[in-house]
Amino acid sequence: MAATPFELKGKSVYVAGHRGMVGAALLRRLVQEDVRLVTLERSEVDLRNQIAVFDWFAKTRPQVVFLAAAKVGGIVANNTLRADFIYDNIAIASNVIHAAHLNGAEKLMFLGSSCIYPKFAAQPLREDSMLTGPLESTNEPYAISKIAGIKMAEAYRSQYGSNFISVMPTNLYGPGDNYHPEYSHVVAALIRRFHEAKLTGATSVSVWGTGSPRREFLYVDDMADACVHLMKTYSGPELVNIGTGEDITIAEFARVVAVTVGYRGEMTFDHSRPDGTPRKLLDVSRLARLGWRARTLLEDGIKLAYEAYLSGR
Numbered sequence: 001m002a003a004t005p006f007e008l009k010g011k012s013v014y015v016a017g018h019r020g021m022v023g024a025a026l027l028r029r030l031v032q033e034d035v036r037l038v039t040l041e042r043s044e045v046d047l048r049n050q051i052a053v054f055d056w057f058a059k060t061r062p063q064v065v066f067l068a069a070a071k072v073g074g075i076v077a078n079n080t081l082r083a084d085f086i087y088d089n090i091a092i093a094s095n096v097i098h099a100a101h102l103n104g105a106e107k108l109m110f111l112g113s114s115c116i117y118p119k120f121a122a123q124p125l126r127e128d129s130m131l132t133g134p135l136e137s138t139n140e141p142y143a144i145s146k147i148a149g150i151k152m153a154e155a156y157r158s159q160y161g162s163n164f165i166s167v168m169p170t171n172l173y174g175p176g177d178n179y180h181p182e183y184s185h186v187v188a189a190l191i192r193r194f195h196e197a198k199l200t201g202a203t204s205v206s207v208w209g210t211g212s213p214r215r216e217f218l219y220v221d222d223m224a225d226a227c228v229h230l231m232k233t234y235s236g237p238e239l240v241n242i243g244t245g246e247d248i249t250i251a252e253f254a255r256v257v258a259v260t261v262g263y264r265g266e267m268t269f270d271h272s273r274p275d276g277t278p279r280k281l282l283d284v285s286r287l288a289r290l291g292w293r294a295r296t297l298l299e300d301g302i303k304l305a306y307e308a309y310l311s312g313r
């Protein structure tokens with residue numbers, strides 16, 4: 001695992017997906033670096049459009065690429081929009097990675113997701129458990145597209161010597177999250193539901209599933225900091241998990257959100273909704289060896305996320 005320092009200073013840095021939760025956090029973090037930030041609106045170039053992507057890269061030639069653009073969603077979106085999830089994400093990864101290669105990008109970071117690990121892989125999830133067993137079926141198309149992106153980065157490194165790396169973030173939350181009532185991730189969904197219940201004076205809030213699955217949550221600004229750290233210090237074919245290394249049951253987590261939001265009613269569990277993978281905790285020992293650990297405590301992060309929700313961020 002080589003740890004060649006990579007100089008960001010003075011470079012043109014393209015953040016793909018800069019309006020997204022992670023992309024926006026990357027912009028917030030990268031303004032602390034002496035770089036020239038490059039962004040691109042989806043209305044100018046849809047990253048699924050190969051010709052448009054290739055033209056833009058040929059004109060712009062960014063030296064560094066953070067690939068944080070993707071079609072992203074919670075369990076319902078993943079399970080129902082299965083074709084969109086596999087098509088969009090394979091097209092985006094394929095177009096951006098190949099264009100970065102063709103135009104001499106010095107370094108690229110591909111963002112995967114912890115759902116690439118097999119449903120029943122040993123916990124905590126080690127990077128080398130990828131492709132050792134069947135995936136969780138509800139988000140298999142998304143996971144396959146992410147595995148394709150990881151394998152592309154690895155293949156370009158092996159065939160062309162490209163300095164392309166992949167990172168696997170755990171569940172993220174924070175400013176810029178998606179609060180869609182059906183298509184959001186668990187953190188945003190719970191913040192919204194408890195907040196609305198507080199406003200309407202509802203006496204009960206339903207939480208999807210049994211409450212027993214265990215999940216790990218990372219504040220998105222910590223995630224951006226980890227990405228910048230790894231961009232500067234890590235170069236290798238192996239994935240790097242990004243997480244806190246700690247998990248919590250959905251029921252316990254829901255209580256943290258309820259307390260933060262100030263909801264004082266009951267909580268019920270809707271067993272008709274799917275639970276997904278029973279446990280999802282990343283092994284973050286590689287990340288720790290590379291010199292990074294999460295700083296934001298869950299209670300503090302949820303407070304910041306709720307403040308951002310209230311102010312419409």
Ligand SMILES: NC(=O)c1ccc[n+]([C@@H]2O[C@H](COP(=O)([O-])OP(=O)(O)OC[C@H]3O[C@@H](n4cnc5c(N)ncnc54)[C@H](OP(=O)(O)O)[C@@H]3O)[C@@H](O)[C@H]2O)c1
Nearest residue numbers: 017019020021022042046047069070072111113169171172
């Ligand atoms: N959120 C999580 O918990 C989580 C966990 C693990 C990994 N990740 C990974 O982190 C990355 C970013 O996730 P996120 O949560 O920031 O997602 P997000 O908030 O939905 O943002 C996704 C971004 O991608 C852009 N995008 C999507 N399709 C596009 C297209 N066809 N052309 C151009 N731009 C397109 C969106 O543009 P518009 O703004 O124009 O829609 C948006 O800016 C993804 O690779 C995801 O897999 C996220």
